[in-house]
Amino acid sequence: MKTKTEVMKMDLSNIHKKRNHKHENHFQYGQRNMWTGLLLGLGVVAFIDEVVFHQLLHWHHFYDKSTTNIGLVSDGLFHAFSFFATIGSAFLLADLHRKHGFWVQRWLAGIFLGAGAFQLYDGIIQHKLMKLHQIRYHVNIIPYDIVWNVIASILIVIGIVLLVKTNQQQR
Amino acid sequence: MSLHSQHEGFSDFVQFLIVFPFLISLIAYLGAVIYSNRYKKRWSNFRTICWILGHICIIVTFVGPFAELAHLNFSAHMIAHLLFGMLAPLLIALAAPITLLLRSIPVKMARCISSILKKRYFAFVRNPIVASILNIGGLWLLYTTSLFYMMHESSFLFILIHAHIFLAGYIFTVAFIYIDPTPHPFSYIFRSIVLLIALSAHSILSKYIYANPLNHVPAIQAEMGAMIMYYGGDLIEIGLVYLLFYQWYKSTRHATSTIALLSK
Numbered sequence: 001m002k003t004k005t006e007v008m009k010m011d012l013s014n015i016h017k018k019r020n021h022k023h024e025n026h027f028q029y030g031q032r033n034m035w036t037g038l039l040l041g042l043g044v045v046a047f048i049d050e051v052v053f054h055q056l057l058h059w060h061h062f063y064d065k066s067t068t069n070i071g072l073v074s075d076g077l078f079h080a081f082s083f084f085a086t087i088g089s090a091f092l093l094a095d096l097h098r099k100h101g102f103w104v105q106r107w108l109a110g111i112f113l114g115a116g117a118f119q120l121y122d123g124i125i126q127h128k129l130m131k132l133h134q135i136r137y138h139v140n141i142i143p144y145d146i147v148w149n150v151i152a153s154i155l156i157v158i159g160i161v162l163l164v165k166t167n168q169q170q171r
Numbered sequence: 172m173s174l175h176s177q178h179e180g181f182s183d184f185v186q187f188l189i190v191f192p193f194l195i196s197l198i199a200y201l202g203a204v205i206y207s208n209r210y211k212k213r214w215s216n217f218r219t220i221c222w223i224l225g226h227i228c229i230i231v232t233f234v235g236p237f238a239e240l241a242h243l244n245f246s247a248h249m250i251a252h253l254l255f256g257m258l259a260p261l262l263i264a265l266a267a268p269i270t271l272l273l274r275s276i277p278v279k280m281a282r283c284i285s286s287i288l289k290k291r292y293f294a295f296v297r298n299p300i301v302a303s304i305l306n307i308g309g310l311w312l313l314y315t316t317s318l319f320y321m322m323h324e325s326s327f328l329f330i331l332i333h334a335h336i337f338l339a340g341y342i343f344t345v346a347f348i349y350i351d352p353t354p355h356p357f358s359y360i361f362r363s364i365v366l367l368i369a370l371s372a373h374s375i376l377s378k379y380i381y382a383n384p385l386n387h388v389p390a391i392q393a394e395m396g397a398m399i400m401y402y403g404g405d406l407i408e409i410g411l412v413y414l415l416f417y418q419w420y421k422s423t424r425h426a427t428s429t430i431a432l433l434s435k
Contacts, residue, residue, distance in 0.1 A: 062398060063381045072382070076375030077368075083405065084367050084412055091416040095423060 027170055029101030034163070036092040037110020038117075041159075043086030045115045046078065049122065059136045071132035078126075082118075105169075109162035116155030123149045182242065185326045186233040189333055197226045200268060203275040211274055218266045225262030228254040229337075242323075245385075245392035249399040255333070256310075257407045260340035269351035289354045297353075299362050302346035303369035306339040311376055319385050343369070348414045359419045366415065370408050377401035 026033065053060045067075075096102045123145065126132045135144040200222050207214045231237055232255040241251040269288070273281040287293075295301060313319050313332065322328045345351065347362050377400040384393030 062394075062401075063378055067378075067382065072375050072378050073371075076373075076378060077371040079374045079401075080367055080370040080408070083409055084363070084370070087409065087412045088363070088416055091420045095420060098424070 025099055025101035026103035026106070029096055029099065030103065030106055030166065030170055032092070032096060032101065033103045033106035034110040034113075036089050036096060037107040037112075038114035039085040039089035039092070039110075041111040041114025041116075042118045043082045043089065043114075044111070045118045045122075046082030047086065053135070060133050061137070064133050064137075067132055068130065071126070071130040074126060074130060075132055085114075103166070105162055106166045109159050109166060112155050112159030112162065114159075116152045116157075116159055119152035119155065120149060123152055185329055186238065188330060190230055190233050193226055193229050196268075197223070200266070200271065203271050206275050207271065214271060214274075218271075221262045222266035222268070225259045225266065228259040228262065232259075245388045246395040246399055249396035250403070252336075252400065253403045253407065256336045256340045257404065260337060260344045261407060261410060264341060264344040264348060264350055267350045273352075285352070288352075294355050296342055297346050297355075299346045299357060299365040299369075302339070302343045303365055303372075305335075306343035307369050307372045307376070309335055309339050310373070314376060314380055314385060315383075317386065320387060344411070347411060349418065359415070359422075362415060366412065370404075370412075373404050373408070374401060377404065 049060070054062070093102070093107075123135075127134055127145070127148075134141055135148055201219070204214045204219050232241065232251045237247065237251070240247040242248075273285060276284070296305070313322070313336075318328075318332070322332050345353075347366050349356060377397045380400065381394050381397035384390050388396075
């Protein structure tokens with residue numbers, strides 16, 4: 001028969017083990033953490049774009065007369081993808097927590113990369129190459145474009161730095 | 172609006188013809204719930220409420236002041252489309268009618284029905300790609316050709332198209348979200364990719380309607396209707412995507428616990 005104190009000691013060591021266990025898998029799920037963040041980053045930027053620039057400021061148009069067919073397709077695809085990614089990443093994150101594999105830095109790296117990549121894609125390909133819509137209408141657009149794409153590049157750089165840092169930790 | 176002037180005469184009867192089967196199914200479901208609660212297992216209240224709400228969506232679309240408005244105004248028509256073609260099928264799928272049916276009828280008959288549901292035809296229609304083409308493809312056909320105009324001219328077409336919209340909406344829902352017993356399930360990855368493409372096609376169609384208003388529909392109404400289809404569609408689509416991922420999350424729990432057991 002175990003004494004009461006022995007049982008208590010065992011409980012304590014179990015708690016201790018569990019605490020260590022909490023993040024012990026995070027190296028194993030490094031890639032998964034990054035992709036989960038990436039999807040969320042994409043979704044969040046698309047959401048900000050929709051709410052701030054379309055609905056609150058009315059800088060973007062729902063449709064402007066010059067939009068091409070390929071522009072419509074690309075816009076529709078990214079619109080659907082953004083909320084798909086947001087919901088999906090929330091469940092992937094819950095799954096990582098369940099597996100004790102959440103790694104906040106790696107996840108943040110993904111968020112910055114996803115957010116920056118989406119904004120750069122929007123700023124260069126959708127705005128400039130496909131001419132789907134512009135950031136704003138009836139103004140000198142160049143300063144807006146520069147600010148937009150520079151912010152996107154900064155986000156990507158932060159993402160890459162975090163990614164490199166976490167890669168070094170992994171080794 | 173001029174295009175509906177001839178239509179007023181048959182609308183009451185036509186609308187009754189569409190609503191009648193749903194009234195029957197509403198009563199039959201409630202009867203089956205009472206039967207199941209009394210003699211078999213308790214049936215979930217959530218599912219019963221989904222069924223009732225789904226049927227309210229359908230009845231509101233075809234009977235009463237809103238139904239009148241939906242004939243005259245394209246924006247109201249789009250709200251009706253969201254209620255009848257998207258929200259009602261989702262709620263009705265969530266109510267798990269097949270499970271309830273199989274539970275409330277004699278075992279022999281239930282076996283017979285489940286073997287029918289396993290037939291190749293049903294497996295074919297429940298393929299996510301086929302279901303998406305039936306559903307979203309049908310909408311493209313309706314809103315990009317003169318079919319929308321013809322539908323308001325002929326009561327036969329009106330019934331046929333509405334039957335198709337509802338059935339395609341239901342099949343679309345059950346092709347992605349498995350609530351009733353599903354004989355040949357598709358993988359989550361496959362369903363996610365097809366759903367993503369189908370939802371994009373819905374968004375693209377909404378913007379297309381904004382850019383190219385249908386004949387006889389005033390531009391302002393078409394633009395408003397397109398935005399209702401785009402953002403209103405999002406709300407229901409978010410529900411669909413949420414349910415799909417939620418089912419994935421629940422289904423992978425078992426695998427996780429096995430790994431956790433092994434790693435101990």
